[in-house]
Amino acid sequence: MLLQMQEAARKGDKARLAALLPQTAGHPLEPWAAYWELKARLETSNQAEVDAFLQRWRGTYQEDRLRNDWLLLLGQRRQWSDFARMLADFRMQDDREVRCYDMAVQTIERRQPEHAAQEVVRLWHAQRDADDGCTYAASELYAIKQLDDLAVWKRARLSAEQNRQTGTRRAVTIVAPDALSHLTEVFASPAKYLAGTSKVRGNTRRELAVLALIRMASTDPDQAASLMDSRWAAQLRAEERDWVWGVIGKVSARRLDSNAVAYFDKVGKPERMSDESQEWMVRANLRAGQWHTVRKTIDAMPPSLQADSAWVYWKARALLNDRRGGEAERAEAQRLLQSIASVKGFYEKLALEDLGQAVTVPPAPQPLTAQEQAAAASNPGLQRALYAIRIGLRSEGVREWNYSVGLHVPGGMNDRELLAAADLACKAQVWDRCINTSERTREAIDWKQRFPMPFHDAVIAKANSIGLDPAYVYGLIRQESRFIMDARSHVGASGLMQVMPATAKWTARKIGMTDFQPQMINDRDVNITIGTSYLKLALDDFEGSMAMAAAGYNAGPGRPRNWRNGPVLEGAIWAENVPFTETRDYVKKVLSNTTNYAAMITGRPQSLKARLGTVGPKVTTAEYNPDLP
Incomplete structure (x- = not known):
């Protein structure tokens, strides 16, 4: 019944939802049923009906989620008095668009417009797609001169970099509506636009040229660089030039092009990119060994970016490797390494090793008391979440679980409560919630929760039988599926090791599994056999490089x-320069996980750096396996 309602909700079948709703009375997941039914017809509902729902389900995830949905509708309708009343009780505070609508209200009421402008720029520029809330707030701030032209054009540039014409159009509508007719050509044929004679003049003409150069750089950075050198650099302002050269350098660096450093060298002030x-x-200069420029670029980053452990680590390394540095620089490098060093993450481990320490399993926290365990087991939100996951409503269960442990909610659970909640998930074998919940603790670290080893005998035996490090297998499974048996990706990968159908068929043939059928990939043991065998073949193909095999x-x-x-x-520099964001993050997490699992399995100190090794051109004469999918 609940699964039928979920399907009806996905299809927007209001009649089906209304017919099924009465049958859910008293069901543990009745709040979900009621939410789906009202959400489907929310646009035609009224405040009284919404208020009744919020009162009926007060304190639940569904109450706060419907409040979020209603706030977005009130913002779109510009019903600001109702919006302000509803916002006061919104607990999650995790919706950027709602936050921007709030800033719009403050702007309209002339309350702290300077603060509103700073917040809106931060939220607006961080969005992949510029939504109505932040666009509206920006337009209101621009109208009262609390937002300048540059802030708006920067939003247009960011959208252009991502090939998001709608976001660009929304920004240009605010600052230069008369220029909208040119945007189609800017996106469709930037070379033609740049070669033409535009009727637009002044600041708008330059900014449209910047947008066209950005779009050209995304497909042909060398051509964009040539146009900059021959014509446009002289016509653009310094800030505009630096942004364009930054995009040209970025695209070249993603292609691992040796020209990237030279393009970045044309940037006057990195903070203008x-x-x-x-x-x-930073990445391009790491590849080139230009440590002084690495440090200078990181110093130019905004504080929020500088605080990322990756850039803390590389700044420390730059200070240690820059020949111009002295004792003060070395002391600062040590301070930076100490500020992040731990066994928790990729760069934290590298910092730990640079300080002369190895990766070891941290001491286990004090065992949970019976009272702590009972409190987690009786938490209604956690109970509903586990029930939902158990009957196949994984997405709903995960969201309710995250809300119940305090994700996106100010305050949330303390470390002991999080450990108890993670323990509850572990015992239910809901490993992804076990891991993610335990990772949220701030001081107490339970390594067995964060790095569980389900299916221990099967994984260890199979890995050992083919000469593969079991820690590497566990590190990869943890990243691929979080040990969810029926995990399926958007591209069709299945099971614990997220094997693609074609890869499974090829690997089965390669290892002599003559009875393999496609549906067998969902069997746990078959999935482990196919996944580990393919990983070993990839590792051998890459001459034992764990980093490259993980990337492959x-x-x-x-x-x-x-x-x-x-x-x-060095392996860390190679990993940081992997062009795909997803794969770059994946390689780092798999290798970090592997190091932790090795410490647990062997009981001995471990080195992440040793696993990363070095990466460079193929050194043996052996050919790659041409069939490896």
Whole structure:
């Protein structure tokens, strides 16, 4: 019944939802049924009906989620008095658009417009798609001169970098509505636009040229660089030039092009580039061994970006490697490394090793008391979440679980409560909630919760039988599926090791599994056999490099074969320069996980750096396996 309602909700079948709702009375998941039914017809509902729902389900996730939905509708309708009344009880405070609507209200009422402007710029610029709330708030602030032209054009540039024409159009509508007719050509044919004679003049003409150069750079950075050198650099202002050169450098760096450093060298002030361009400027200079520029670029980053453990680590390394540095720089490097060093993450581990320490299993926290366990077991939100996951409503269960443990809610559970909640999930074998909940503790660290080893005998036996490090297998499974047996990705990968159908068929044939059928990939033991066998084949193909094999497992083997070309790099620099964000994050997490699992399995200190090794062009004459999918 609940599964039928979930399907009806996805289809927007209001009649089906209304017919099924009475049958859920008294059901443990009745709040979900009531939410789906009202959400489907929310646009035609009224405040009284919404208030009745909120009162009926007070304190639940569903109450706060419907409040979020209603706030978005009130914002779209510009019903500000109702919006302000509803906002006061919104607990999650995790919706950027709602926050922007709140800033719009403050702007309309002339309350702290300077603060509103700073907050709106932060939220607006951080969005992938510029939504109604932040666009509206920005337009209101622009109208009262609390937002300048540059802030609006920067939003247009960020959207153009991501090929998001709607976001660009929304920003240009605020600052230069007369220029909207030119945007189609700017996106569709930037070269044609740049070669033409635009009727637009002044600041708008330059900014449209910037947008066109950004779009050109996304497909042909060398052509964009040529146009900058021959014509546009002289016509743009310094800030505009730096942004364009930043984009040209970023795209080149993503392609691991040796021209990237030269393009970045044309940037006068790195702080005038986008955050993403600054990050790629660091990466390109890491590849080139230009430590002084690495440090200078990180110093130019906004404080929020500088605080990221990746850039803390690389700044420390730059201070240690810059020949111009002295004793003060070395002391600062030590301070930076100490500020992040721990066994928790990739760069935290590298910092720990740079300080002369190894990765070891941290002491276990005090055992949970019976009272702490009972409190978690009786938590109604956690109970509903586990029930939902158990009957197949995983998405709903995960959201309710996260809300119940305090994710996106100010305050939330303390460390002991989080450990108890994680323990509850572990015992229910809901491993993803066990891991994610335990990872939220601030001081107490339970390594067995964070790095569980389900299916221990099957994984260890299979890994050992083919000469594969069991810790590597566990590190990869933890990242791939969080040990969810029926996990299925949006591209069709299945099971614990997220194996693609074609890869499964190829691997089965390669290892002599003559009876393999596609549906068998969902069997636990078959999935482990196929996944570990493919990982071993990939590892052998990459001459034992765990970093490259992990990259190949995630992005296909052809890409890391190309990514390894160029200078011989320490593994951490190579991993940081992986062009795909998802794969870059994946490689770092798999190797970090592997190091932790090795410490647990062997009981001995471990080194992440040893597993990363160095990466460079292929050194043996052996050919790659041409069939490896």
